[in-house]
Amino acid sequence: MNTSLFSELNDRQRDAVTAVNGPVLVIAGAGSGKTRVLTERIAYLLREHHVSPREILAFTFTNKAAREMKERLERKTPGAAETMWVGTFHATGVRILRRHGDKIGIQRNFSIYDADDSLNLLKRILQRNAVAAYAVRSPRALRDKISRMKNGLVTPAIAQQQAAHDVDERIATLYAEYVKELERANALDFDDLIARVVELFSVCDEARVQYATRFRYVLVDEFQDTNAIQMAMIDHLSSVHHNLFVVGDDDQSIYSWRGARVEHILDFEDLYENTRVIRLEQNYRSTRTILNAANHVIAHNEGRKGKHLWTDGDVGEKIQLIAAHDEESEAVYVVQCVKRMCARGLSLKDIAILYRTNAQSRALEDVLVMSSLPYQIIGSVRFYERMEVRDILAWCKVLVNPNDTVNLRRAIHVPRRGIGKTSFEKLEEEAYQRGVSVIDVLRDGGAPVAGAPARRCAEFLKLYERLATVVANEVAPVVVERVVELTGYVKYLETNYPDGEGRVENVEEIISKASGFAEGADDPSLRGFLEEVALVADVDNLDLETGQLTLMTLHNAKGLEFDCVVVTGLEEGLFPHFNSFNDQRAIEEERRLFYVGITRARKHLVLTCVGMRRRQGQFEGGMPSRFLGELPDECLDRPQQPSVEVGVSGSRDLFGGAGTRVMRGTHDEYSQESPGDDQFSQEELSYRVGMRVRHDNFGAGVVRKVEGAGDQLRITVIFDLGSERKFLAQYAPMHPM
């Protein structure tokens, strides 16, 4: 064996790479080089064991991760990436269903329904089933319920059987109706892309054996976030060779709300006999300070396998804690901090700002615009969710699949063409009765509609047929362009929307995306394009080479790393979020999310919280997050206060000297901790580090330090006005805010 191949791997990593046959579970801590292990392992299989690339199947969490893995492999072993299957569960599911879906009644031109399409379909079902509709709070709630059932391998029939109450039964009825309607529309929703593969493999053993034989080696990244249905898919696909290699970290499991089961990792050894377990605990990413903080935080969780990350790297800088007055000053502070990092030699692309909820990006964005720093936001307003983009795509979808009623409904109404709701519903009813598509009804003369609307329908059909011809003969970008042109969509936007200009740009952007797609695609057809579009996540578009600052949710940051990471909004109610308050497991998941955030940072970590935050229009006071109290004191820098009160008028010179000087003070005096100081005991006290308090004489401030206990309890507070004072808690006229 050529050992020089592995000279840069540590012993454990090498074990993982070379454990060729049988089930292997790699517990890989954050920054322990798991991506490298995955790619090295594949390269090793190809080179040393003469495995053909087409015998390898690898699951990644995002399309971006898949792309990157392929690129790395292509560099190592040219030509290999082409025939290898590397992708997300959803993308792989589509691939399988396009080939073998007909075995379970799926036509090749099926539509993929995203969350919004599903919702539209469910709304119509609820309208038709008014009685059953009482069982659900909202269409959304129903969608989530159905999704959870699908991801838990619960079919409508099982749901019906298990129904304990009237309510459950009605939900099961609605679920059954939804499944039926999807089938009628020849559409699959997101969950179906996996669930129906599992169905295929259970119904058609030939298909299962074919795939499971072909894929001698199955690899799964981010294994802690697989749900039951994905697990079933993995199980089928590895059922012939049993060479299943999974990599995950139970401490980074953050998708239980999507049905992910951390038990898959915890019980893997019991599920698969003779499993080899390998633990990667050496971290190559973060400073010792950051790692220390991460280890302390995650130690508060009970439901974990337990591991201790270590590094032989530098201690590095302390973690900066910033307490701001409100979200505006938080944003200003963050931007100041970013500028300071840049002044110290970091590039904007090495910095990320992370938050719990998408809504938090707004305040940050406002300040970033003023500061003219280039930035990219991942996730808040997704390109493919914009109205104008959806309109065009609705046209495309229904052109590929005439049975796609949800998108036909949308297409027929944009632009407005004199066919109203009533007419459409008549057509739909007719189609339903006859068991054909609405397009077919139109082709037969649109029987139930008469008069002016009938003429409009005939015109619409003519337009549809004309575009359908284009679809049959042209590549995706040409079709999209003709759709825009022949529907008169640009004019429609310009006349109906005051902000039409930006929307037109988005329409042009779809065309150019289609061109970009067609250039590199095996199948440059419209269908291929729609498939790609349906499966892209926003994070797939993240470009770390553009020199921009990146903003995104903590969930989106999974798998990424930056020199400097700022986690904002560390307040009770926001992070951890309110919704998790009455569930210990949910709180632990929030903590894991925080852990993920911390471990994204290589060198610098900044944490911020505010005293006041606007929530749905209302101002709400928040206490600093309990997670801040879980950070070891010796890792922390002193809390910072914005040196300037922020108003729009005063923001011009926000980024000048005054503010930064205050922030740059030396903090040695704060880091001398009394060794007996046990931060865990602070949990029981009413004052915690980072907490906002009000003192009758000095006003509002932040608790910097808590010492002693009982009547010797001393609290050090930094006041918003700039001073710092120490009090005996029992005498001070002070209380938490």
Next chain:
DNA sequence: TGGTAGAGGCTTTTT
């Protein structure tokens, strides 16, 4: 049929 005004709900996270 289509536009608009006002009410009501909502935001935790996403393939």
Next chain:
DNA sequence: GCCTCTACCA
């Protein structure tokens, strides 16, 4: 605070 849905009117 913003978005979506509904009811009502032109």
